[in-house]
Amino acid sequence: MIEARGLTKRYGDTLAVDDLSFSVEPGKITGFLGPNGAGKTTTMRMILGLDRPTAGEVTVAGKPFPRLTHPMREVGALLDAKALHGGRSAYNHLLCLAQSNNLPAKRIPEVLALVGLTDVAKKRSKGFSLGMGQRLGIAAALLGDPQVLMFDEPVNGLDPEGILWIRNLMKALAAEGRTIFVSSHLMSEMENTADHLLVIGRGKLIADCTVEEFIAANSQTHVRVRTPQLDQLAKLVATAGGSVREDGDGVMVVSGLDVGQVGDLAYENSVRLHELSPLQASLEEAFMELTASSVEFHAGVPSQPEMAGEVA
Amino acid sequence: MATTATPAHAASTPRVLPASAGRANFAGALGSEFTKIRSVRSTYWTLLALVVVTVGFGALACWGAATHEHGPFFDATQRSLGGLYISQLVIGVLGVLVITAEYSTGMIRTTLSTMPYRGTIVAAKAVVFTVVALVTGLITCFASFFLGQALLASHHLNASLGQPNVLRAVIGGALFLTASGLLGFGIGLLLRHTAAAISTVVGLLFVITLLVNFLPQSWQEHVDKWMPAIAGTQIWSTLPNPPGSTPVFAPWTGFAVFCVYAAIAVIAGLALFRKRDA
Numbered sequence: 001m002i003e004a005r006g007l008t009k010r011y012g013d014t015l016a017v018d019d020l021s022f023s024v025e026p027g028k029i030t031g032f033l034g035p036n037g038a039g040k041t042t043t044m045r046m047i048l049g050l051d052r053p054t055a056g057e058v059t060v061a062g063k064p065f066p067r068l069t070h071p072m073r074e075v076g077a078l079l080d081a082k083a084l085h086g087g088r089s090a091y092n093h094l095l096c097l098a099q100s101n102n103l104p105a106k107r108i109p110e111v112l113a114l115v116g117l118t119d120v121a122k123k124r125s126k127g128f129s130l131g132m133g134q135r136l137g138i139a140a141a142l143l144g145d146p147q148v149l150m151f152d153e154p155v156n157g158l159d160p161e162g163i164l165w166i167r168n169l170m171k172a173l174a175a176e177g178r179t180i181f182v183s184s185h186l187m188s189e190m191e192n193t194a195d196h197l198l199v200i201g202r203g204k205l206i207a208d209c210t211v212e213e214f215i216a217a218n219s220q221t222h223v224r225v226r227t228p229q230l231d232q233l234a235k236l237v238a239t240a241g242g243s244v245r246e247d248g249d250g251v252m253v254v255s256g257l258d259v260g261q262v263g264d265l266a267y268e269n270s271v272r273l274h275e276l277s278p279l280q281a282s283l284e285e286a287f288m289e290l291t292a293s294s295v296e297f298h299a300g301v302p303s304q305p306e307m308a309g310e311v312a
Numbered sequence: 313m314a315t316t317a318t319p320a321h322a323a324s325t326p327r328v329l330p331a332s333a334g335r336a337n338f339a340g341a342l343g344s345e346f347t348k349i350r351s352v353r354s355t356y357w358t359l360l361a362l363v364v365v366t367v368g369f370g371a372l373a374c375w376g377a378a379t380h381e382h383g384p385f386f387d388a389t390q391r392s393l394g395g396l397y398i399s400q401l402v403i404g405v406l407g408v409l410v411i412t413a414e415y416s417t418g419m420i421r422t423t424l425s426t427m428p429y430r431g432t433i434v435a436a437k438a439v440v441f442t443v444v445a446l447v448t449g450l451i452t453c454f455a456s457f458f459l460g461q462a463l464l465a466s467h468h469l470n471a472s473l474g475q476p477n478v479l480r481a482v483i484g485g486a487l488f489l490t491a492s493g494l495l496g497f498g499i500g501l502l503l504r505h506t507a508a509a510i511s512t513v514v515g516l517l518f519v520i521t522l523l524v525n526f527l528p529q530s531w532q533e534h535v536d537k538w539m540p541a542i543a544g545t546q547i548w549s550t551l552p553n554p555p556g557s558t559p560v561f562a563p564w565t566g567f568a569v570f571c572v573y574a575a576i577a578v579i580a581g582l583a584l585f586r587k588r589d590a
Contacts, residue, residue: 048425051589066428073334077425083418085352092351100344100427101336107329140422145329 001026001179002047002148006056009042009203016042018203019056024181024196026147029174031194031211032183033287039203040183041079044152047181048077060148072101072144079152081133086126090117090136093125097140111139131162138169148179155189167193187287191215199290206290218287223254223262226275233271240265253279336427341436344427349410349440358406359448362399362489366452367459369395374460378467385554388471389478392460393453393485393548400492400541403445404513407496410441411581412506420590430586438497438578445493449486453548457482477550477563484547484563488570491544492517495574501581516573517541537561544570 002024009017017039024030034040045051047058049066057064061074068074084093094108112118115135120128125136134154141149151170155163170193174180184190190197190211197214199207207214227233230252234244242257254262259278266273349355373394377386414420427433461470473479496513503509521539524532536542537560546566553560561569 045421045589049428050421050424052587065425066430068428069336070334071336071428072426073329075425079421079425080418083421085348085413085417085419087352087354088348089351092347096344096347096351097422097426099347100340100423101334102340103329103334140426144334144426 002058002060002181004056004058007043007046007053007058008055009046009051010054015203017046020200020205022198022205022208024179026179027174027177028195029170029180029182029193030196030198031190032181032198032200033187033190034185034200036185038200040200041152044077044079044150044183047150048075048079070101070144072097072103072146074146075148075150076141076144076146077150078134078137078141078154081130081137084125084136087124089122090125091121093136094140094143098143101144103144107143111142114142115139130157131159134158134162134166146178149173149181151182153183153185155184187284199287201290222279223257223259224251224275224277224279225254225262225273226251227266227271227273229271232269233266236265236269236271237262336429338432338436341427341432342439345436345440349444354409354413355406358402358409362402362448363452363455365402366395366399367456369398370456370460371463374463378464378469382467382469385551386469387549387551388461388464388469389457389481390549392457392464393481395456396485396488396545396548399452400489400517401514403449403489403493404496404517405510406445407441407493408500408506408509408513410437410497411500412504412509415504416506424590431582434501434582434585438494441493441497442490445490446486449489450483452489453482453485471550475550480563481548481550484567487567488544488547491567491571491574495540495577498574498577498581501585502577532558537566538569540570540573543567
């Protein structure tokens with residue numbers, strides 16, 4: 001369980017994280033979504049006590065992380081797979097981490113086996129591929145068998161097999177009742193992994209909802225219509241329960257009715273159509289729209305997005 | 313947090329830790345920091361360089377003295393430890409690296425996100441480094457002394473450990489190395505960047521000592537003895553300075569002054585380390 005209250009970080013004139021309040025619940029994967037530079041990493045760094053908040057506070061298991069008596073038992077984090085001394089072997093890297101928290105050394109071969117690095121345990125991590133580095137970072141995070149796990153962009157730069165592995169691992173860990181907090185700048189990744197979403201843009205929280213709610217709110221089908229009898233059709237649509245947004249040039253976008261309904265309505269009322277096509281905002285685009293205009297939005301289920309794309 | 317008590321038969325799954333395990337404390341940090349320092353090659357290279365430079369230059373100085381020099385103020389012990397003038401920098405570099413390597417590699421973020429007690433980490437690092445430096449320093453200084461005296465013996469210029477001040481000087485050489493290393497350690501904490509920290513250590517140990525030579529003679533008499541390298545190196549001389557030379561502190565006083573410089577660097581570094589974002 002991670003809880004942030006009014007969490008704020010300012011670097012000089014830049015407000016990197018702006019008054020974030022949220023809680024990350026156990027037993028599910030919470031996706032932390034936002035474009036690059038939105039403040040995801042800064043938030044995670046504050047959770048781990050690496051950065052001191054300018055205002056507000058964030059706690060893990062009820063305490064600020066630097067005050068936990070068993071830090072590695074409570075939280076395992078992978079912020080940056082490169083955050084280690086490349087001259088040290090994988091085993092010794094894990095050993096020095098385990099020792100600082102008085103974790104038994106027998107735990108090391110176990111986590112190495114879990115991430116599949118047993119064969120290279122004695123090798124210096126300098127020569128590791130990105131995927132191997134990522135696995136070593138995850139082994140370190142799992143050393144203390146923690147209740148809370150945080151991953152910052154864990155699939156960046158990984159091959160499909162590595163991505164699938166991390167995804168399945170996170171799901172398995174969440175299924176064990178752990179709190180999983182994972183950041184990404186890709187909606188498509190979160191769509192496949194997360195149960196809950198925290199979306200931030202320019203340091204502000206703009207959505208805090210389940211993935212289903214996010215999809216429901218953001219992926220409705222809309223219908224694009226071009227007609228010389230715009231006003232007439234708009235009234236008909238409204239009567240039939242749809243809503244209309246005029247787009248100029250004799251084009252309007254209808255929500256709440258599907259293509260067939262709009263086409264039938266036009267046919268039955270002798271409205272000439274020059275174009276009739278379904279539109280679907282992909283989640284990725286909906287997310288981009290949402291974060292681009294972040295100031296307009298507040299926590300809660302995001303309202304209907306602007307139309308962002310077209311699927312013919 | 314509730315940690316599930318795990319039955320022994322589940323040993324192959326990730327959940328195997330007893331609920332009590334995993335307390336972060338100073339003892340753990342000590343073990344961790346010792347693992348860190350012993351598990352990278354740069355430690356061994358630096359310590360090897362320390363031994364080679366100290367013993368090598370000491371031997372060279374004694375070999376030169378044995379053939380040329382035998383004045384009344386010839387200090388055979390000090391001569392055999394002359395390599396310390398250079399190797400103080402080598403240990404200073406190791407002190408710097410103990411800290412800055414964590415920053416240059418990014419390891420510091422992993423360190424602090426697993427062991428967030430910053431004061432405890434610095435204390436553990438300092439203790440481990442002090443022990444490593446002191447042990448290596450003692451081995452190095454005794455080796456330098458015995459080799460140097462062996463070279464001087466052919467001309468009957470050699471000193472022995474039983475003579476006044478000699479044992480203090482040899483052990484003092486190791487103490488001087490340790491304090492030089494801790495000065496580097498503190499500068500590393502303050503500056504966090506390897507190159508900047510090493511340059512500063514060189515500046516403090518070498519450059520300002522040279523710069524004092526450009527001061528008027530009457531000022532030098534008051535300033536010279538306060539220079540870190542001049543104050544610190546008194547601990548490994550066994551004879552008083554020749555009359556007429558620039559005044560210096562007594563051995564232990566000078567060493568205390570040197571330790572104060574190192575302590576200022578470490579304490580200021582610690583204060584910043586506790587406060588700064590990592």
